[in-house]
Amino acid sequence: MHELVLTGKFTLKGEVVRGSIGIDEGRISAIYARKIPGEETIDLSQYLILPGLIDTHVHLRDFEQKEKETVESGTKAALHGGITAVLDMPNTKPPVMDSKTFEKRLELFQRKAYTDYALGFLIRSNCEEARKAGADFYKAFMGASTGGIYSGDFEGDYACSPGVLSVHAEDAELIRENPERPSRAEEVAIKRALESAEKLKKPLNICHVSTRGGIEAILQRNLPWVSFEVTPHHLFLTREDYKRNPLLKVYPPLRTEEHVKALWENFSRIPIIASDHAPHTVEDKEAGTAGIPGLETEVALLLDAANRGIISVFDIVKKMHDNPVKVFGIRGRDFAIGNEATFTVVDLKREWTVKPEELYTKAKWSPWEGRKLKGKVVMTILRGRVVMEDGEIVGKPEGVRLNVQRG
Numbered sequence: 001m002h003e004l005v006l007t008g009k010f011t012l013k014g015e016v017v018r019g020s021i022g023i024d025e026g027r028i029s030a031i032y033a034r035k036i037p038g039e040e041t042i043d044l045s046q047y048l049i050l051p052g053l054i055d056t057h058v059h060l061r062d063f064e065q066k067e068k069e070t071v072e073s074g075t076k077a078a079l080h081g082g083i084t085a086v087l088d089m090p091n092t093k094p095p096v097m098d099s100k101t102f103e104k105r106l107e108l109f110q111r112k113a114y115t116d117y118a119l120g121f122l123i124r125s126n127c128e129e130a131r132k133a134g135a136d137f138y139k140a141f142m143g144a145s146t147g148g149i150y151s152g153d154f155e156g157d158y159a160c161s162p163g164v165l166s167v168h169a170e171d172a173e174l175i176r177e178n179p180e181r182p183s184r185a186e187e188v189a190i191k192r193a194l195e196s197a198e199k200l201k202k203p204l205n206i207c208h209v210s211t212r213g214g215i216e217a218i219l220q221r222n223l224p225w226v227s228f229e230v231t232p233h234h235l236f237l238t239r240e241d242y243k244r245n246p247l248l249k250v251y252p253p254l255r256t257e258e259h260v261k262a263l264w265e266n267f268s269r270i271p272i273i274a275s276d277h278a279p280h281t282v283e284d285k286e287a288g289t290a291g292i293p294g295l296e297t298e299v300a301l302l303l304d305a306a307n308r309g310i311i312s313v314f315d316i317v318k319k320m321h322d323n324p325v326k327v328f329g330i331r332g333r334d335f336a337i338g339n340e341a342t343f344t345v346v347d348l349k350r351e352w353t354v355k356p357e358e359l360y361t362k363a364k365w366s367p368w369e370g371r372k373l374k375g376k377v378v379m380t381i382l383r384g385r386v387v388m389e390d391g392e393i394v395g396k397p398e399g400v401r402l403n404v405q406r407g
């Protein structure tokens with residue numbers, strides 16, 4: 001008799017299977033295409049059980065920017081949005097650029113994280129410290145974004161990275177000369193990053209790709225050790241939305257229809273969808289800071305797109321679970337016997353309207369305020385424990401550090 005049994009439909013190797021998942025001590029102990037007895041059974045037959053989704057690009061701020069977001073508020077927002085693990089970006093205040101600050105951030109997450117987590121380290125001519133920190137992944141900026149830190153020698157920083165390097169690819173010179181950050185600032189930076197990747201043959205993950213030239217350059221080069229992310233805002237919004245709502249200022253900027261079309265033309269070859277959850281207070285946004293919150297809407301936007309037939313639920317699993325696991329070397333998270341019983345449960349039929357007051361993020365605004373979406377995350381399960389149900393966070397901060405192959 002299993003401690004817990006989930007009954008319902010779940011995705012398994014590209015199929016939707018109706019059956020039961022047996023869970024013991026937080027791990028998957030059985031997967032059956034029929035009902036099985038359990039001390040406790042949760043009937044999820046109306047829903048679809050996905051492997052615990054992972055967001056590889058979030059800014060949880062905290063430290064000296066608690067008013068923008070804290071690890072607590074940001075990871076609660078993640079659970080609310082069906083995200084079971086976050087990769088935390090190091091452009092914090094102070095930035096995570098030395099091993100002491102890295103240790104401090106690790107200790108903060110151990111106390112406050114409601115989701116599992118992997119922590120980043122910002123590389124900029126600090127190779128020694130990067131090695132000492134033993135971070136879960138590394139981050140470099142080729143041009144200034146929030147926090148203003150960027151590499152003087154990107155290739156040198158990339159060469160030094162002890163693990164997977166995520167990169168913000170906008171050319172420093174071009175964005176200095178053109179503050180509106182034209183698409184060529186991204187395209188030039190991506191091409192330069194690909195030159196370095198060709199030479200160094202080390203894992204590189206290009207963040208928030210937003211342009212035709214950018215995505216086509218990566219796909220043409222087709223280097224197996226280069227992956228990339230696309231955000232929901234660059235898929236579902238355009239420059240026209242920004243003209244109507246200045247809060248939608250973000251780096252890289254929202255693009256014209258032409259670029260958005262290129263992302264959709266190549267959608268099947270996008271490895272990772274990540275939110276780039278970049279919370280700022282409304283005051284800061286009105287003062288012109290760049291960044292868009294996305295943790296609590298990203299999965300629902302994709303479910304809504306699945307209901308409209310433009311993507312499939314398997315795309316969500318591939319781009320928010322399977323590929324993040326592969327690219328960042330995350331262990332123990334695959335949907336298989338013996339692995340962690342961590343799931344994102346969705347109701348594909350649920351229609352709802354995005355309301356700022358229902359958000360857990362401190363950034364109490366969303367580009368999709370008032371938007372009616374079909375598809376919602378209804379439950380998040382972490383190692384066999386229900387931690388979010390129908391919008392309520394019912395767990396405690398029991399997130400753990402992801403087991404990644406460390407640099």
Ligand SMILES: NC(=O)N[C@@H](CC(=O)O)C(=O)O
Nearest residue numbers: 059145146250251278290291
């Ligand atoms: N994307 C943004 O516009 N801002 C991000 C930084 C980043 O991802 O470049 C932030 O931290 O605010």
Ligand SMILES: [Zn+2]
Nearest residue numbers: 145168207251
């Ligand atoms: Zn960035």
Ligand SMILES: [Zn+2]
Nearest residue numbers: 057089276278
């Ligand atoms: Zn970012």
